[in-house]
Amino acid sequence: GFARLDLQRVERTGDPEVVFGRGKTPSQVVAALRALHEAHPEGAVLATRLDDDAVALVRAELPDADLDEVGRTAVLGKPRPPHGRVAVVGAGTADLPVVRECVTTVSVFGAEPDMVLDVGVAGLHRLLAQRDRIDSADAVVAVAGMEAALPSVIGGLTGAPLIAVPTSIGYGWHLDGLTAWLATLNSCAPGVLTVNVDNGFGAGVAAARIARRSR
Amino acid sequence: GFARLDLQRVERTGDPEVVFGRGKTPSQVVAALRALHEAHPEGAVLATRLDDDAVALVRAELPDADLDEVGRTAVLGKPRPPHGRVAVVGAGTADLPVVRECVTTVSVFGAEPDMVLDVGVAGLHRLLAQRDRIDSADAVVAVAGMEAALPSVIGGLTGAPLIAVPTSIGYGWHLDGLTAWLATLNSCAPGVLTVNVDNGFGAGVAAARIARRSR
Amino acid sequence: GFARLDLQRVERTGDPEVVFGRGKTPSQVVAALRALHEAHPEGAVLATRLDDDAVALVRAELPDADLDEVGRTAVLGKPRPPHGRVAVVGAGTADLPVVRECVTTVSVFGAEPDMVLDVGVAGLHRLLAQRDRIDSADAVVAVAGMEAALPSVIGGLTGAPLIAVPTSIGYGWHLDGLTAWLATLNSCAPGVLTVNVDNGFGAGVAAARIARRSR
Amino acid sequence: GFARLDLQRVERTGDPEVVFGRGKTPSQVVAALRALHEAHPEGAVLATRLDDDAVALVRAELPDADLDEVGRTAVLGKPRPPHGRVAVVGAGTADLPVVRECVTTVSVFGAEPDMVLDVGVAGLHRLLAQRDRIDSADAVVAVAGMEAALPSVIGGLTGAPLIAVPTSIGYGWHLDGLTAWLATLNSCAPGVLTVNVDNGFGAGVAAARIARRSR
Amino acid sequence: GFARLDLQRVERTGDPEVVFGRGKTPSQVVAALRALHEAHPEGAVLATRLDDDAVALVRAELPDADLDEVGRTAVLGKPRPPHGRVAVVGAGTADLPVVRECVTTVSVFGAEPDMVLDVGVAGLHRLLAQRDRIDSADAVVAVAGMEAALPSVIGGLTGAPLIAVPTSIGYGWHLDGLTAWLATLNSCAPGVLTVNVDNGFGAGVAAARIARRSR
Amino acid sequence: GFARLDLQRVERTGDPEVVFGRGKTPSQVVAALRALHEAHPEGAVLATRLDDDAVALVRAELPDADLDEVGRTAVLGKPRPPHGRVAVVGAGTADLPVVRECVTTVSVFGAEPDMVLDVGVAGLHRLLAQRDRIDSADAVVAVAGMEAALPSVIGGLTGAPLIAVPTSIGYGWHLDGLTAWLATLNSCAPGVLTVNVDNGFGAGVAAARIARRSR
Amino acid sequence: GFARLDLQRVERTGDPEVVFGRGKTPSQVVAALRALHEAHPEGAVLATRLDDDAVALVRAELPDADLDEVGRTAVLGKPRPPHGRVAVVGAGTADLPVVRECVTTVSVFGAEPDMVLDVGVAGLHRLLAQRDRIDSADAVVAVAGMEAALPSVIGGLTGAPLIAVPTSIGYGWHLDGLTAWLATLNSCAPGVLTVNVDNGFGAGVAAARIARRSR
Amino acid sequence: GFARLDLQRVERTGDPEVVFGRGKTPSQVVAALRALHEAHPEGAVLATRLDDDAVALVRAELPDADLDEVGRTAVLGKPRPPHGRVAVVGAGTADLPVVRECVTTVSVFGAEPDMVLDVGVAGLHRLLAQRDRIDSADAVVAVAGMEAALPSVIGGLTGAPLIAVPTSIGYGWHLDGLTAWLATLNSCAPGVLTVNVDNGFGAGVAAARIARRSR
Numbered sequence A, B, C, D, E, F, G, H: 001g002f003a004r005l006d007l008q009r010v011e012r013t014g015d016p017e018v019v020f021g022r023g024k025t026p027s028q029v030v031a032a033l034r035a036l037h038e039a040h041p042e043g044a045v046l047a048t049r050l051d052d053d054a055v056a057l058v059r060a061e062l063p064d065a066d067l068d069e070v071g072r073t074a075v076l077g078k079p080r081p082p083h084g085r086v087a088v089v090g091a092g093t094a095d096l097p098v099v100r101e102c103v104t105t106v107s108v109f110g111a112e113p114d115m116v117l118d119v120g121v122a123g124l125h126r127l128l129a130q131r132d133r134i135d136s137a138d139a140v141v142a143v144a145g146m147e148a149a150l151p152s153v154i155g156g157l158t159g160a161p162l163i164a165v166p167t168s169i170g171y172g173w174h175l176d177g178l179t180a181w182l183a184t185l186n187s188c189a190p191g192v193l194t195v196n197v198d199n200g201f202g203a204g205v206a207a208a209r210i211a212r213r214s215r
């Protein structure tokens, strides 16, 4: 086969391997999803970063798969019952694909996602109106591009575990998200965690693991 | 002499030349201040970025000079009567030297400075309490380090001309202020202007020129 | 809807929200322009960074819109009567799209734009011939790529509020405009303000706000 | 006063403000610690990044404070009873100051720290010997400099929430920790979270918040 | 001709020149391979970085050539009998093209390649199972992208000469392989050598030269 | 000896080796100057980048040496009669050390230096007044820091061979001269040549070689 | 018209303006060439960086133009009789387009180009064989990519004025020519001048100006 | 103890652990050297990067240690009999400390070092005179700063395994050795290996391992 799947990962870490779609042919994606589903029939398995061709082939060959064309994900099998809630908060409309990748990942990794959209800091009232919903979550993911001020503002409003996802969204010279990335790593709010630019998947894995262990 | 002062600058731009203290000996600073004051006796002249030795010599030789040891400035002569008000807003206590350099510059360049301190976004209530004072100014300068979220939040609260000053303040790897700089240039609030890192002087010049022309 | 428009922005900042065309489908652009125009019938609303498809659909569906195919903008509604004049000065012919985006923005945000073209410093006589027109403006925007020497030269000729727009124009290795950007932030003329690379829109918002408050 | 303490932070986030020692005079550190302790007598308050002078003055003026000269921290008051355990794992001996800053923070923020030292990947047997202790923790912090391979290896061995702290430790050209930072953000293990270079404090805050909410 | 081949290189360095396919037309590649083969009929000559068109023309015009469409190489002539063994170890499936370019180069340059695939550190058991095969080689090449932890782990397991090849494989912001490159240059294992990103060819040349001189 | 002087350089290139003072002890500088002077008694030999200790020892041990404490150079022996004139133009007073290093080098390498100071572009009249002197030179060196606009403006005024020396002078974040360097390499005036930041020596060597070959 | 040609440039600098083809439509290129030719009928005018469409239209509409499809240039009119010789030395075959752009420019700007190809330092004998031809030139241009060692080696062999052109040619991660650029600016040979990456035009202008003034 | 020595490393890799002096107190260095010597009495153990205080204490407490104050190393015990020869070639006098660190390391790791100094490419005859000595070595280390042309020139003269050590030596802006580093990684000679900037130790380990396995 084209790859050696790590089928023991679920024993070591509690979660099966995931299919990373970029750089794989559509039939490789389908084959990997199928193999993982067979190895882990009791839960859901996930494929991310699917291009249009991969989405089309998954739809044709795996009709039971749950496809998200905005978040570019496919899920095969039924996610385990969730424990804990993750607020996934997006600053602007352009951050939606990253938010959706995160939401799906949270669900596959065993927690309940709660999506809060378009609450960027240039219109603070929108964020303040959602404050309680965010503060009561078991983990918070804050997705933001440009100058990525949102995680800092949220970090001042809640003590829930908080993961920032910088995105590569910007109007001009932003170095493909470096600006947002540097911002999240230099947040003036204590305890803000971060992942790589646009990595909704990584944030979702971590947030779900935090939430599903919460009391 | 060690330098050729540009004594016609006031005709071309409305303001006399300024003494940049870094890289000058204390006696050069004193000589330059004196020469500028003689050429422009009707108003105030300014020296910036003074080290301890320069401050000491200015105190000894120019007893009429107004010294600010935090902002590292000296002013000789009486500023012209101010027109217009500039709100100079600082995010944290560590930004104070930059705020003070800006405040003094605003005053020398002909506007009234209004200092608002320690209103960083990790405790939003502090900023919201000062909103009217900021919104009613003729120009606003927002001084902030780390991820520099403050200018974006202010830019969503007012349509007054707004200048961000990124500062080189940070807790870890922030590239000597590049993080804050990139943030201000990528603000999600429209029309945020910026100057170089820690450049309270440049922001003060621009803000005063805007305020003193306002109706 | 695909986005939550910030219809209260005009109360907070004096200007309505703007449609940023990049990353939106043509029909999203048209829908957003229409919604903003309905919410703000008394003045003009703006869309920027339109691609060819968006221009075509705006032309077909919003025949009253004012389209600029060089500056990639559309304006719906009649701009309020201007107050104050903004000189928008461009260094080279390749800077024209950024100049035009700025000019349109100035007009929508309530000031009168005055366009001065092709006055780069490699042929100084061209700039010196326009000196009075620039010096008498209420605000100046200087658009320049490559080494971006123009803002510094203008900053030595006038004390009007001055905003530099670095552009991503260059002959060789210029880091997508970083060269010009660093140059404007390190100008030897005091008080030069800057915005992000190619951000004629941001400069136009700020310049109009300065000019329309001027006496 | 020199600073406006955010005494309501404990209500908003569950934890009091912390004194960041860098850039403060020893007497400012002492005054801030004292004020925070008075406002929060029921628990512990923390000061970080103390230089030698600050340590000396804290020792003289606040004899009850708990000082760590390696981690550069001071704690005043008794930490609340811990809930949950955080494994703080260090790759090399040079990472010790960051490990200690993290350990103290974990304790002040309400969880039990469990320190595992000198288990860098160039001698894998040392890490494998500690595997169960790490896997059974409620949160894991992995502190590593140079190429920062440790978090990836740990991420393959456990599904516990995992925070990487890149450190500025290296033998040659490592860009003050950028190398380690980039490594942690590009970990091949899913769900690795990160903080800024050398930010043991930030990792400790986040890890404690995760652990103290765990079941 | 379009190029001046360095036909004396074999006398100076022991190996003939190699055809670098990028930037050459298919017929230039064929002509160069033919000319080198005629000048060095006793051994094998190599072309690297062939695009699809070059592969097609080589197949048509040089039917004796040995083509590798994954590694993008062509070999004409019979490699000399190998001396010494080079373990070429790949971290993930996406690193395969670089591994294959290296394997072919090792063979053309006179050593025996031994390919070990998909042994990334997120599943350590896979690498530990291959330890003896790696440790007994005369030289080791470790190919890895993302955070490139593999060379460090191998460097702790063997004292064989070890060359790391960072690859441009990554999930998010990794600066086209800079992350992996910095990692290999900062390895905590002593004596790790490196080549440029994705440069399987360079590593293969060096490893073969080491192995073929070994006792 | 501590170094192997290249005494045949004068035959190959027309000029003797030069003593680069940085990183040498004062007695090494004196010994090298003396050895070069003995090998080349007919002309002048040069030492650059001397620190205070080296200047003192040269003064004590080589009383015939010509010392420049601003440019940090020493010259031993009489420069050959000059051919051709080099205009060395400095933008600001802080560029003086670089200007002086260049002027001395021009003289030692066989041309006549003509120093023009403090003609930065923020006060254009000063430069325009020196135009003929610059245009009639056989080579021009333009020394400028900050945004380094001067070489472009000069390049529009003359067709004489033109070398830009970016300097590490700036008010804020300028990346130790990278800003000026990028500016000179992206000049909008055709044919601007450049050397490394602060390298007055390199520009002087090249300019003298151009001028002394001119008709 | 689309641009304001600087027809007085020939009086100020001795050479007419040049048409930079990038970013211009084919008909704009043709129009500009024609206009410059009419204004300067006595000599040659030049267009650079022509794409395939521009080449085709120039061929159709300006049959007298001299076209170089490798160097991407067009020349209209007869170059003035040359004075002085410029050796244009290329390291590898991939540097040919830059060499050819330089050669044509030298000719249009009034000197005689002398092309020396494929003499990279990995086969030194080739360069040493051309030493006299290079040393006797009035100016030397050294074009090299990758690590750009060629200019340093040439700079040790001759005292002729020497301009390095770093090129964007490389095998792996070379940052679009930054590697070569940094190398030329840090040459260990004194007096090496440089231009931007791939800027054969700029080097040709400068070299011709040096050569045509030589005795 | 302050550190956990990896006493099994000699079994895994054939060589004992090494004391890295930077960041250790003098008494820690002495203690570590002593402990390693006791664990490995049959051979030599090494400490690198010793500051003046560490050198003094080693001299006082370990009189049998072999100290090199230029290379900043100490050796305790007698190196095993060497097998194979490593040519350690230095470009300039300023590279000497790195050359010496490498030479000592080669000896401790079991091969015979052969030092060739001051053969930079600006005076090629010096290098060509040493060609046979370099070509006949079992491994070659080429140490060079500035533009680091030396490894490429050597790589064209020999097929011996070749390791480049870029150094942080330069005259101006060279980014602390990044220039040399990029150069070595982009060498036009095939098979050049590299280590981190100034890492004479790493190159010495690798070169000795190559040489001692050679026939």
Ligand SMILES: Nc1ncnc2c1ncn2[C@@H]1O[C@H](COP(=O)(O)O)[C@@H](O)[C@H]1O
Pocket (backbone or CB within 6 Å): A003, A017, A018, A019, A020, A021, A048, A049, A199, A201, A202, D188, D189, D190, E092, E093, E094, E171
């Ligand atoms: N969107 C994503 N971003 C980052 N990592 C991912 C993503 N999707 C999957 N992965 C990781 O990629 C691994 C599979 O990689 P591969 O073997 O190349 O398919 C999974 O086990 C995950 O750790």
Ligand SMILES: Nc1ncnc2c1ncn2[C@@H]1O[C@H](COP(=O)(O)O)[C@@H](O)[C@H]1O
Pocket (backbone or CB within 6 Å): A092, A093, A094, A171, B188, B189, B190, C003, C016, C017, C018, C019, C020, C021, C047, C048, C049, C199, C201, C202
């Ligand atoms: N050309 C432009 N450059 C930068 N910002 C813009 C531009 N055009 C619009 N904007 C901003 O983008 C906002 C709308 O963003 P969005 O919600 O994504 O449509 C507007 O309110 C403006 O602040």
Ligand SMILES: Nc1ncnc2c1ncn2[C@@H]1O[C@H](COP(=O)(O)O)[C@@H](O)[C@H]1O
Pocket (backbone or CB within 6 Å): F003, F017, F018, F019, F020, F021, F048, F049, F199, F201, F202, G188, G189, G190, H092, H093, H094, H171
């Ligand atoms: N200020 C300077 N900047 C750059 N290169 C210099 C300078 N001064 C001397 N050099 C060069 O350094 C060489 C001597 O280097 P060294 O052998 O280290 O003394 C001279 O031959 C010059 O090529």
Ligand SMILES: Nc1ncnc2c1ncn2[C@@H]1O[C@H](COP(=O)(O)O)[C@@H](O)[C@H]1O
Pocket (backbone or CB within 6 Å): C092, C093, C094, C171, F188, F189, F190, G003, G017, G018, G019, G020, G021, G048, G049, G199, G201, G202
């Ligand atoms: N290949 C080139 N590289 C850099 N600059 C060039 C090149 N060709 C032309 N130029 C410059 O570009 C100017 C014309 O620019 P434009 O007005 O945009 O056509 C000329 O006068 C030259 O100074």
Ligand SMILES: [Mg+2]
Pocket (backbone or CB within 6 Å): A092, A093, A118, C003, C004
């Ligand atoms: Mg929105």
Ligand SMILES: [Mg+2]
Pocket (backbone or CB within 6 Å): B092, B093, B118, D003, D004
């Ligand atoms: Mg505060």
Ligand SMILES: [Mg+2]
Pocket (backbone or CB within 6 Å): C092, C093, C118, G003, G004
């Ligand atoms: Mg033009």
Ligand SMILES: [Mg+2]
Pocket (backbone or CB within 6 Å): D092, D093, D118, H003, H004, H005
């Ligand atoms: Mg250790």
Ligand SMILES: [Mg+2]
Pocket (backbone or CB within 6 Å): A003, A004, E092, E093, E118
């Ligand atoms: Mg895999």
Ligand SMILES: [Mg+2]
Pocket (backbone or CB within 6 Å): B003, B004, B005, F092, F093, F118
């Ligand atoms: Mg001056």
Ligand SMILES: [Mg+2]
Pocket (backbone or CB within 6 Å): E003, E004, E005, G092, G093, G118
């Ligand atoms: Mg060739």
Ligand SMILES: [Mg+2]
Pocket (backbone or CB within 6 Å): F003, F004, H092, H093, H118
């Ligand atoms: Mg030397």
